[in-house]
Amino acid sequence: MRDETDETVHYDKPAGGWGSLRGISLVAGKEGVSPGALDTLRRQNKPGGFMCVSCAWTKPANPHPFEFCENGAKATLWELTSRRCTPEFFAQHTVSELKTWRDYDLEQVGRLTHPMRYDPASDRYVPVAWEEAFRAIGAELRALEPKSTVFYASGRASLETSYLWALFARLYGHNNLPDSSNMCHETTSVGLKKVIGSSVGTCVAEDFEKCDAIFFFGQNPGTNSPRLLHPLQEAVRRGCRIVTFNPIQERGLIAFTNPQSPVEMATGKETRISELYFQVRPGGDIAAILGMCKHVLAREERQWTEQRHHLIDVDFIEQHTHGFGAFADLVKATEWEDIERESGLTRADLEAAADIYCGAKKVIAFYGMGVTQHVHGSQTIGTLINLLLLRGNLGREGAGISPVRGHSNVQGQRTVGISEKPELVPLDALEKLFGFAPPTEKGMNTVEACEGILAGEVKAFLGLGGNFIRAIPEREKMEAAWTGMRLTVQIATKLNRSHLINGEVAYLLPCLGRSEEDLQDSGAQIVTMEDSLSCIHGSISRRKPASEHLRSELSIVAGLAKAALPDNPKVRWDDWVGDYGQVRELIEATYPDEFADFNARVFTPGGFYRGNAARERVWKTESGKAEFSIPDGLNACGFAEAPGRYRLITLRSNDQFNTTIYGYSDRLRGIEGTRDVLLMNPDEIARAGIRAGQVVALVSDAEDGIHREVGGLTVTPFSLPDGCVAAYYPEMNPLIALSHHDCLSKTPAAKSVPVRIKADAA
Incomplete structure (x- = not known):
């Protein structure tokens, strides 16, 4: 799994492909499932069939021959075990x-x-x-x-x-x-509702066929919703440009080989998913998005001065939004130096991303728990909505906001x-x-x-x-x-x-x-x-x-x-x-x-859409309009920098769904046989005075006087931004203070936990 020129643990193959099939076969062998399980997989996520118990990604009206992903198959085989x-x-x-x-x-x-x-x-x-x-x-x-x-x-x-x-x-x-929504996407339910009047995303499946650009923030489809890789691959092939912001280089957003394509499987052909991929600091998304907004507004000013033609959607902003002036003032007053420091990205990087945004007529923004599980996660969502509002990318075909939910009916339960x-x-x-x-x-x-x-x-x-x-x-x-x-x-x-x-x-x-x-x-x-796109599906099993x-x-x-x-x-x-x-x-x-x-619509192909007022540009907010919001700062973490303090990101492995562990292979990150690892970039390892392979402990650095510690972690070089470390959920949960949560929703802030390294652990 290691490249001789790169000392970090990593995986250099695409998501999907033969690795995905091997992952399914390993779980099938361990669970000892009956031949009937294959019929269940054949009917999985198809109209009139069985709806997967894994992720909440949508089920298409015209499904693939095998409409299940690696983790969806694992979930089904896990449930149909012979044990x-x-x-x-x-x-x-x-x-x-x-x-x-x-x-x-x-x-x-x-x-x-x-x-x-x-x-x-x-x-x-x-x-x-x-x-x-x-x-x-x-x-x-x-x-x-x-x-x-x-x-x-x-x-x-x-x-x-x-x-x-x-x-x-x-x-x-x-x-x-x-x-379980309280632990993951309640930040969406509260934060999104505050700014657009809807507690769920505005996109439907057809939008992914018509968008010009997609922006990803803090979501990993390769592990958490692999069927999403199919529409992403199709979008790239028709010219859609994808930009990703994530502290970790997740393989599903880098390259994908479609397991359902005989040609791709035979030749190893892969599709490059993200045109630009930025390893933003954990909690630095507010700064990154604000930097893009700053460039968009600077281009608007130049374009209007030189051409008397607007780049931003002035009519939409005037008719459908509230608070633009205050937000524009904030953007202009925010210095690039501060944006670069908090995001961990350069001005040139953010301007390149913003240029793709400006060049697209229809933009979709995806996000996941890398956004919602921070102390100011709801403010990150509000800032992301600000970016979409600038060019009217809400409430129209091929554009919108699309939070990617986890569990198969977690959104529906709230409904x-x-x-x-x-x-x-x-x-x-x-x-x-x-x-x-x-x-x-x-x-x-x-x-x-x-x-x-x-x-x-x-x-x-x-x-x-x-x-x-x-x-x-x-x-x-x-x-x-x-x-x-x-x-x-x-x-x-x-x-x-x-x-x-x-x-x-x-x-x-x-x-x-x-x-x-x-x-x-x-x-x-x-x-x-x-599902995540507000469509209702029936499921019947045999x-x-x-x-x-x-x-x-x-x-x-x-x-x-x-x-x-x-x-x-x-x-x-x-x-x-x-x-x-x-x-x-x-x-x-x-x-x-x-x-x-x-009852008449339970088996509608593709599900039946229950509707969303924000998609129709009906804003159920206090002002009756979509709200430009003002974040309190550029950092969503909720705690200050300090010498020796790191931002801990909790991860799910490729052999895992929520707390369910299917095995000990995190193939897509190059980690095999263990979950007791502490991931750090090589420069941070050197600065900390520790070494790769050393066994250490993490200690909570929450300022509440309570001692929290998890030991037995092997230091493992990995590509991460400076100032942060990563380790697996739920093993790291003892380090998270109950008070460390999003300010509005109380969603635990598991994607930026203040910790220190205890280097003398046994």
């Missing part, structure tokens, strides 16, 4: 022993097969009947103050299940509905009511449909739920999927406080770390995977989800469930709700479990503008 985590396994291992296992080894045990109850006396999980579990959990919930409980949802639960989960919480009496903010939910519609007064007090998001657990105020945690404890900041303190809760309930497909940290009463409830057939009274059930004792997520939610809530003739849990189409009718009744004719 089983049975009651016999739990009889052989105490929970204390299992806590010493690696995350990868826990999930490799296989699919959970039976509902289990934690027995503190034996320190083991023991089997329990479904109805007994429901009765016991219901009794515990009835004994608790509703506002002392938290109902968490991971991003993979369907729209139908998510709608009922939120309804269950509100019928019970609270809005404590944190979800149908998973929100701690009651003002975002049509409570009047819920009251009319179900005959109750929904709670109006704001609930807890992820950070607030963690704070409540630490304070001893949260008494119960119910998790609809996910690996909450492993995904959150401040893990050591959180694990210690977690056992102080009265009740913990986890709905899951496989064993993970969160299932080993329990309250006084704890249950582990196994559910069907999305890839498995869901048979209820009315027959095989369809579930739906929303695979035999891993165990006859599994229940669907929706069935489990209904079972818990029936046991915990008083009877209500308008709340028909049994009918809804028997026919998910009835739940879709409820979603349509609650959100009629977005889900009209829901």
Whole structure:
């Protein structure tokens, strides 16, 4: 993996190609999947088929022969594993022993097969009947103050299940509905809504066929959404120019070989994706974007003076925006010296990027968690919108803003009511449909739920999927406080770390995977989800469930709700479990503008678009217009430079999806067989007085007096900007202070964590 002329660890081949196929085959071999899994992959992400449980990238109306990527295939094969985590396994291992296992080894045990109850006396999980579990959990919930409980949802639960989960919480009496969006793109939901009135992106799939330029900020499609590489490749081939800003040179944005092209696979032909690629400093995106804006406005001034012709879209700015004058003044007052220092890029680099922007009639901006997971991530989003507003690149064909979401339905959950903010939910519609007064007090998001657990105020945690404890900041303190809760309930497909940290009463409830057939009274059930482009897709599966004792997520939610809530003739849990189409009718009744004719449209090729006012240039902001915003500074990190202080970037490997570890190969970065690495550029290694191969520790440099440390990291030379280091998520989460989050959304700021290197670690 090393080049003799380059001492850094790296990967010099394109994303995709034979490496992608080898990655899939390795996981298939480890999971021991049946031949039927191949049929699931054949139908994956196709109209009338099975929708991937991995990323939320859109599903095309005219799919490729194989409409899945490397990580999507891994997610499906991981779920369809032949391995089983049975009651016999739990009889052989105490929970204390299992806590010493690696995350990868826990999930490799296989699919959970039976509902289990934690027995503190034996320190083991023991089997329990479904109805007994429901009765016991219901009794515990009835004994608790509703506002002392938290109902968490991971991003993979369907729209139908998510709608009922939120309804269950509100019928019970609270809005404590944190979800995985709180950990990644809540900054989008809050920051984007503030400036354009929409909490989601404005692009649709057709826009990528018509844009002239694409700008990427802090997103890695090669690992996190590889199917996005297909439209990028097609865009480049028709002349679209792509510019990328990312601290790390991610292979998916450098070069791509299409695994579905026999010619490319046979010849090794690759497509160069990014015309310009800038390794911006972590948190330096505000400065970089402001530098581009500065050049655009300078060109506008020259062009108007010399030609009496505007470069910027003056009509659009006058009719559709607010605050341009103040922003233009800020840009003019900002010195290039400051922009270069904070971005880590030269003026010439930023002017070259801005020239591409100026030369394009239709521009799309993509971004990911490299933007959202900073203390001032929402201000970065606002600054990026400023750039698009200058030339009217919002609300028209071939242009717009496109945040790339992670989990397959994380955006959709918020759409149908998973929100701690009651003002975002049509409570009047819920009251009319179900005959109750929904709670109006704001609930807890992820950070607030963690704070409540630490304070001893949260008494119960119910998790609809996910690996909450492993995904959150401040893990050591959180694990210690977690056992102080009265009740913990986890709905899951496989064993993970969160299932080993329990309250006084704890249950582990196994559910069907999305890839498995869901048979209820009315027959095989369809579930739906929303992609990153606001399109709704139906999914139906044929695979035999891993165990006859599994229940669907929706069935489990209904079972818990029936046991915990008083009877209500308008709340028909049994009918809804028997026919998910009835739940879709409820979603349509609650959100009629977005889900009209829901049941008739579930298998619309390419999904059906639920609409976006900002795309129509209807701005649901305070001013009624799109807002030019003013960032507080040029640095999104939220902490100052200091001698010996580094900005830690947390990474996901190529063999990983969120907290799920499929293996120990980060092929696209050239790292194999380990996750215990600290990546630094060679000059920084020398300045720090350490050496490649040395084992060190990272220590938190948050100014709160709390000691946080992660050791056993091997110093590894890697191409990074000065002043920063990188290491893997979730292993680095103990270094992130719970208070270190985006100011508006409280999304943990995991892409710029203040740390120091402890060089004398064993």
